[in-house]
Every structure is written in structure tokens, then in C-alpha cells.
Amino acid sequence: MFEINKIILTLLSLLALEVMAKFPTDPKPCKYGDKTCIMSTIEYLMQEKSQGFASLNLVKTEPLKVAKIVIKQGAESPVNIDLTFTNNDLVGFSKIKMVDVKGFGKNLATKHELYCTASTLSLIGDYSIKGRVLVLPITGTGISNITMVDSKIRIQFVGSPAEKSDGVYMDIKSVRMSVEPGKMIFNFGNLFNGDKILGETMNAFLNENWKEIYQEVRATFTKAFAQIFSSVINTVFSKYPYEKYFTE
Numbered sequence: 001m002f003e004i005n006k007i008i009l010t011l012l013s014l015l016a017l018e019v020m021a022k023f024p025t026d027p028k029p030c031k032y033g034d035k036t037c038i039m040s041t042i043e044y045l046m047q048e049k050s051q052g053f054a055s056l057n058l059v060k061t062e063p064l065k066v067a068k069i070v071i072k073q074g075a076e077s078p079v080n081i082d083l084t085f086t087n088n089d090l091v092g093f094s095k096i097k098m099v100d101v102k103g104f105g106k107n108l109a110t111k112h113e114l115y116c117t118a119s120t121l122s123l124i125g126d127y128s129i130k131g132r133v134l135v136l137p138i139t140g141t142g143i144s145n146i147t148m149v150d151s152k153i154r155i156q157f158v159g160s161p162a163e164k165s166d167g168v169y170m171d172i173k174s175v176r177m178s179v180e181p182g183k184m185i186f187n188f189g190n191l192f193n194g195d196k197i198l199g200e201t202m203n204a205f206l207n208e209n210w211k212e213i214y215q216e217v218r219a220t221f222t223k224a225f226a227q228i229f230s231s232v233i234n235t236v237f238s239k240y241p242y243e244k245y246f247t248e
């Protein structure tokens with residue numbers, strides 16, 4: 001029994017060494033709180049490692065998979081719809097531009113913030129809709145493309161320390177997100193059982209009224225996105241203790 005424990009311990013410490021040895025040198029870690037370096041590293045990861053980057057536990061972000069978003073607006077809302085997106089792709093993250101970052105200093109237990117712009121972000125995949133939009137009835141099932149043009153995206157969270165045997169990891173908590181599109185383009189295919197004229201009229205109507213529609217659905221939308229992004233970020237920071245991501 002004693003022997004087996006010893007072997008396991010040896011194996012574990014070898015594994016730990018392996019893990020430490022594999023921390024990537026490309027991209028190089030930034031200094032704590034170094035905005036310019038952190039922003040260019042994020043842009044680099046989004047552009048060059050958009051298909052995933054195992055050495056930082058970064059999942060594929062272009063496209064980013066969105067399993068399901070359910071929007072249910074009650075009758076009191078002018079946008080009274082049941083809208084479900086399933087198996088959608090969010091396309092456009094490889095072209096984001098960072099505007100600012102806050103936090104990522106030596107103390108992980110503070111507020112951190114990422115602020116970027118995206119020239120186009122499209123949510124593409126299966127949808128199903130039923131209800132009323134500003135008094136007009138709408139029904140349909142098919143493939144939709146919801147595109148946000150010139151968006152300002154902010155994500156804020158608080159770091160929470162998680163002690164493990166090899167160091168202190170960062171868990172992220174209290175995630176808040178805001179997405180401010182400059183414009184939205186809706187394209188719901190096969191509305192009204194494929195009635196072409198009704199479908200085109202409805203899409204044109206949605207596009208004219210995108211602002212009012214977005215105001216009504218933004219809370220549900222941003223909550224769904226916040227969940228996706230916090231999972232991406234949490235996964236990245238679950239690979240190594242926080243201090244491994246930065247240098248002094």
C-alpha cells in the first residue's frame with residue numbers, strides 16, 4: 001500500500017512538472033495590469049487562435065457555439081414573443097478590436113473589465129418564433145441571421161480566489177455584460193410557412209424597428225451572452241494558477 005502511494009505521488013509530481021513546463025511562451029505572459037500588452041494578447045488570441053488554443057484552455061471562438069437561447073416576453077411587452085434559437089453560431093469574434101481593459105493586476109480579487117468593439121457579429125442558426133411584434137403577429141421556423149453592426153461590448157466580472165494544491169486560481173463571479181449595437185439586421189428565413197411576401201415585409205418591419213425590439217429583448221440576450229463569455233473566460237483561467245498568466 002505504502003509503495004503504491006509513493007508511486008502515485010511520484011507520478012503526480014511528474015505531471016505537475018509537465019503542466020508547469022507547458023505554459024505557453026507564445027503569446028508571452030504580460031506584466032500584471034499592462035493594458036497595452038493584455039489588449040494585444042486578447043486580439044492575437046481571437047485572430048490567430050480562433051479555432052481553439054489548448055495550451056490556454058481557450059475554446060474555439062470563431063464561430064462561437066451557442067447551444068440555446070430562449071426569449072419569452074410577456075403580453076405586457078410590445079414585443080410579445082416566444083423565440084428560441086438552437087444550435088447557433090456566433091460569428092465575428094476573430095475581428096474584435098480591444099478598446100480598454102481594467103484589472104488583471106496582482107490582486108485577482110478585484111473588478112476586471114474588458115471593453116471591445118465588433119464591426120459585425122452574426123448569430124446564425126435554427127430559430128422558432130411565435131407571438132406579436134409591435135401589434136403584428138409573427139410565426140416561423142427556419143434559419144435566422146441576426147447581425148449586429150458596430151457594437152460596443154463590455155464585460156465586467158469580479159475575480160474570486162480558488163485555492164488548489166498548486167496555487168491560487170481565479171474563478172469569475174458577478175459577471176455583467178452590455179452589448180450596444182449601432183444597428184441590427186434581422187433575417188428570419190421561412191417566416192409564415194414560407195410565404196415570401198409576408199416574410200419579406202416582416203423582416204423589413206423588424207429592421208426598421210430594430211431599436212425598440214432590441215430594448216425589449218436586450219436583457220435576455222445579454223444574459224445569455226454573459227453566460228457564454230464567463231464560461232470561456234473561466235475555462236481559460238482554470239488551466240493554471242492566476243500568477244502563471246502574468247509576470248512582475
Ligand SMILES: *[C@@H]1O[C@H](CO)[C@@H](O)[C@H](O)[C@H]1NC(C)=O
Nearest residue numbers: 120122124145146147185187
Ligand atoms: C448575415 O447577415 C449579414 C447582414 O445582412 C450578412 O452580411 C452576412 O453575410 C450574413 N451571413 C450569412 C452566413 O448569411
